[in-house]
Amino acid sequence: MEKRAIDWWVGIFVLLGIAALVVLALRVGNLSGFAYNDGYVLHADFTNVGSLKVRSPVRLGGVTIGEVTHIGMDPKTFMANVTMRIEPKVKLPTDTGASIYTEGLLGEQYVAVQPGGMPQDLKPGGTITMTQSAVNIDQLIGQMVFDKASGSK
Amino acid sequence: MAFLDFVPNLGRQVLLTIPNLGAAARFLLRSLVAVINRHFSIQQLLKQVYGFGVRSLLLMMVAAFFTGMVLGFQGYYALVRFGATSALGTLVALSLLRELGPVLTALLFAGRAGSALTAEISSMKATEQLSAMEMMAVNPFAWVVAPRLWAGIIVVPILCAIFDLVGIFGGYLISVPVLGVDGGTFWAQMQSNVTFSGDILTGLFKALCFGLVVTWIAAWQGYAAQPTAEGVGNATTRSVVTASLAVLGLDFILTALLFT
Numbered sequence: 314m315e316k317r318a319i320d321w322w323v324g325i326f327v328l329l330g331i332a333a334l335v336v337l338a339l340r341v342g343n344l345s346g347f348a349y350n351d352g353y354v355l356h357a358d359f360t361n362v363g364s365l366k367v368r369s370p371v372r373l374g375g376v377t378i379g380e381v382t383h384i385g386m387d388p389k390t391f392m393a394n395v396t397m398r399i400e401p402k403v404k405l406p407t408d409t410g411a412s413i414y415t416e417g418l419l420g421e422q423y424v425a426v427q428p429g430g431m432p433q434d435l436k437p438g439g440t441i442t443m444t445q446s447a448v449n450i451d452q453l454i455g456q457m458v459f460d461k462a463s464g465s466k
Numbered sequence: 467m468a469f470l471d472f473v474p475n476l477g478r479q480v481l482l483t484i485p486n487l488g489a490a491a492r493f494l495l496r497s498l499v500a501v502i503n504r505h506f507s508i509q510q511l512l513k514q515v516y517g518f519g520v521r522s523l524l525l526m527m528v529a530a531f532f533t534g535m536v537l538g539f540q541g542y543y544a545l546v547r548f549g550a551t552s553a554l555g556t557l558v559a560l561s562l563l564r565e566l567g568p569v570l571t572a573l574l575f576a577g578r579a580g581s582a583l584t585a586e587i588s589s590m591k592a593t594e595q596l597s598a599m600e601m602m603a604v605n606p607f608a609w610v611v612a613p614r615l616w617a618g619i620i621v622v623p624i625l626c627a628i629f630d631l632v633g634i635f636g637g638y639l640i641s642v643p644v645l646g647v648d649g650g651t652f653w654a655q656m657q658s659n660v661t662f663s664g665d666i667l668t669g670l671f672k673a674l675c676f677g678l679v680v681t682w683i684a685a686w687q688g689y690a691a692q693p694t695a696e697g698v699g700n701a702t703t704r705s706v707v708t709a710s711l712a713v714l715g716l717d718f719i720l721t722a723l724l725f726t
Contacts, residue, residue: 316509322520323512329523330624333631334670340653341559341634342662368658421658 352379352399353437357411358392363422363447365413371397371424378403381424397424405441406431412445422447490686496607497615497685503608510609514617518579519624529574530567530629534636537561541637542645551647555656558637563660563669567630569717572676575622576709580684583614584705587688588698596689611685618681619674626673630666668724675720676713683709 362384371379379399387394399405408429415422426441435441500506541557587610590596599606634656641647660666684705691701 319512319516323515326515326520326523327624330627333624333627334666336631337563337627337634337666338662341563341630341656342660342666370658 352401355397355399355435355439355441357395357441357444359395359413359444359446360392361446362393362395363413365422365447369421369423371399371426373426404434407433407435409435409441410443411441413447493686493689494682497611500605500608500612501616503605505605505608506612510613511617514613515621518617519621522575522578525578526571526574526625526629527632529570530632531636533566533570534558534562534633535640538637538640542641552651552655554641554647555652556659559634559656559660560665562630562633563665567626567633568669568672568676569713571622571626571629571673572680572713573710576680576706576713580680580709581702581706583681583684584688585698585702587685588691588701591689591691592693592698614685615681618677622677623670623673626670672720675716679712679716680709683712
């Protein structure tokens, strides 16, 4: 085979490999987070975030409108502080509520937002005050068993 | 009497194996370092990347496609009993990225390129081409071994990335259009459970190690072969067997080390 042809083929081969890696990173891995890079930031304080993770989806009516970018702990109030990035075209009213739900019985956890009816919108960097923490299934089951046991006496 | 022979034979094997390992390690070091030798040529390296990589691309893609499709069927069969077919995308992607991609690529590479490499180097030795090079003051490590070794290190991760991608596509084709899993769930579940550094890069790092080990074993078996026609044949067989076993063993060690 001619030298130049080999150079071409090797070049194409390496490019193919890089393209495969890029597609894997964006399509299969979750590096495609730049989709929300132009979004605005909201905060919400929860007493318990359960197994919520960075990159967990934020949903409104089941539709993903953003993602969790940071989870921290406020050392004064002992509340878990969740930072989210929301698509810029979605404007949420100031009396919006946020809850942490689980997808199915054993699925992943996500933040569900319920918009309220106030005319003013939450400003970028604002805080959602009405929050409902993650449901702890262990605790629920424990409570149920305890109630059953004490009720049968 | 067979048992009485066994003990000294074992001792002899051990005594032969240890210096062999040392010689193989020195061989690897000399070949890797030979890139700075003036007889190392990029043109040779490109030729080997072409031979190892471009010419095994079709084989890898076909193998990956079928592997992915079988994973789709098999995963569906296992998951549908628990009503958990939404996890099929995750299952296909993680199996391919973490284990099947690197290991199958390396095994196929050992069969496709490693055997040819051993045969090439050992017949060079049998026909005294290597000695002839030394006579002409051409370093055979730089001219023959190093380009092949580095080509193996470069090529296997690239092949592995392509293998992963084609395999996932094959799994998708079976899961979504054929078995009726929801396409959005398939990708979304995959994306939320696969991490770039933890799964994709780990797999490619494994592939890199396998590329080094397979080409090392293949080149060493060729270099250490008996310089006869029979020796060439034996070396080729031994190369494929040793390289395959080494890949499987090393995969266990790497998985245990990188497991998170």
